[in-house]
Amino acid sequence: MRFCALWLLCSCGSGLNNFVVDTDTDLGESDIADTDDPVDTDLPEDTDLPEDTDDTAVGTCHGNPKAADRIRKVVISHPYDASGAGAGEFEVLELDTAGDLTRPGITFTLTRAFDGEIIFTPDGEVGISVGDDGTLGVFRFDANGDVVEVDRAFGDGLFYAHSVTMDPTGSTIWVVDGNWRNNGGGLYQVDLACDGTPTFVGLVADGKQPAALMLDPADPTRGVVPSRDFLTVTSGPNLFEVDLTSPSVLSSVAVFPDDEAIVSHAVWSGDLVFVADDSVFTSGGDRIGIAEMTSTGLVAL
Numbered sequence: 001m002r003f004c005a006l007w008l009l010c011s012c013g014s015g016l017n018n019f020v021v022d023t024d025t026d027l028g029e030s031d032i033a034d035t036d037d038p039v040d041t042d043l044p045e046d047t048d049l050p051e052d053t054d055d056t057a058v059g060t061c062h063g064n065p066k067a068a069d070r071i072r073k074v075v076i077s078h079p080y081d082a083s084g085a086g087a088g089e090f091e092v093l094e095l096d097t098a099g100d101l102t103r104p105g106i107t108f109t110l111t112r113a114f115d116g117e118i119i120f121t122p123d124g125e126v127g128i129s130v131g132d133d134g135t136l137g138v139f140r141f142d143a144n145g146d147v148v149e150v151d152r153a154f155g156d157g158l159f160y161a162h163s164v165t166m167d168p169t170g171s172t173i174w175v176v177d178g179n180w181r182n183n184g185g186g187l188y189q190v191d192l193a194c195d196g197t198p199t200f201v202g203l204v205a206d207g208k209q210p211a212a213l214m215l216d217p218a219d220p221t222r223g224v225v226p227s228r229d230f231l232t233v234t235s236g237p238n239l240f241e242v243d244l245t246s247p248s249v250l251s252s253v254a255v256f257p258d259d260e261a262i263v264s265h266a267v268w269s270g271d272l273v274f275v276a277d278d279s280v281f282t283s284g285g286d287r288i289g290i291a292e293m294t295s296t297g298l299v300a301l
Contacts, residue, residue: 061194062121062170071096073141075127078107079114088112090129090139092147106146110137111153117163121170126150126196128173134160136175140196150196158200159188165213168220173198174213174244176225181206187213187225187247205231205247207240211263214273221245224298226266226275228259235259239275239291241298251297255289273298 074093081087090113092106116130129137135153142148155161155175162178171192179185186206191199210227221244230240230249237252238259261277268274271294277287290301 062123062125062192063168065122066124069097073124073145074101075118075129077113077116077118077129079112079132086112086114088131088137088152090137108139108147108149109152110139110149111135113137116161119164119166119173121166121192122168123170126170126192128164128166130161130164134162134177136161136164136173136190136198138196138198148196151198154198155190155200159184159203162210163212165215165223167215174204174215174223176210176213178209178211181208181229185209187242204244205242207231208234211275212266214266214268216268222250224266224268224273224293226255226261226263228261239273239289239298241293253291253298253300255291255300256287261287261289268293272301 072095074095076091076093078087078089078091081089088109088111090108090110092104092108094102094104096102110129111131111133113129113131116132118127118129120127124141126138126140129139131137131153133153133156135155137152138150138154140148140150159175159177160179161175163176165174165176166172167174173190173192175188175190177184177186177188185208187204187210189201189204191201193199207225207230208228210225210230212226214224216222216224223242223244225240225242226238227240228238229235230242230252231247233240233249233252237254238261239253239255240249241251242248243250255273255275256277261275262280263275264278265276266274271292273291273293275289275291277289279286291298292301
């Protein structure tokens, strides 16, 4: 039996929804969860790069989503090979307009990704996989729809990626390193060239075990980060509204009464932010912290 992890990305206008299909059995058996992450992308059938751009320059080449009604590309990870050994194989499937999923036999190799995620630029041309070793696997689809492996393991020694968020322009990746401050924990910026080449910009904001970055759909220079502490706020709050242009905490709140939460998921939907704690270090069971984003900032509910 082969094992795989499947990520299906679908475009939903201006909404930011990341649909995750995560399977630990054969391809036909899966559980689907809408994680409402702040990235909403898909992989297009037509993947021509703009002819008037420098493919190695950072820009907004990938910011415009393709038409919704078309054949989609679906990328899945095969974290185990046929013998059960760990593997870094990925496979490209096709999803037609009738909802039928086919396997054209296209595979490629990146760093192994068992429990990470795959995000895409808004036009679906460039994909980023979070590897088990904390690096980023970068790939793109060329003008013929063929896979190009851009970088199998970007960021080794620069950060240890826990999660990634794509900027709506498709030119910047925000990398969340979930370590403690003294071990590199914080938010990092990586820029993408038109051909998908990543460039490390640097640490934008440090923090103690940040778990995710959720961008404001109306203002992507602003985001929400669940973290044990962040930037200059070193005790008390564990959810932070952050200005990304000149990194600073705009507001903060404690959605849990302690700093023991291990955040497994976080969702910003409308005016509400939901943070899930899988209770590894607490005795009270799984918890969900909820905050409201008001005109004056975050308020715990």
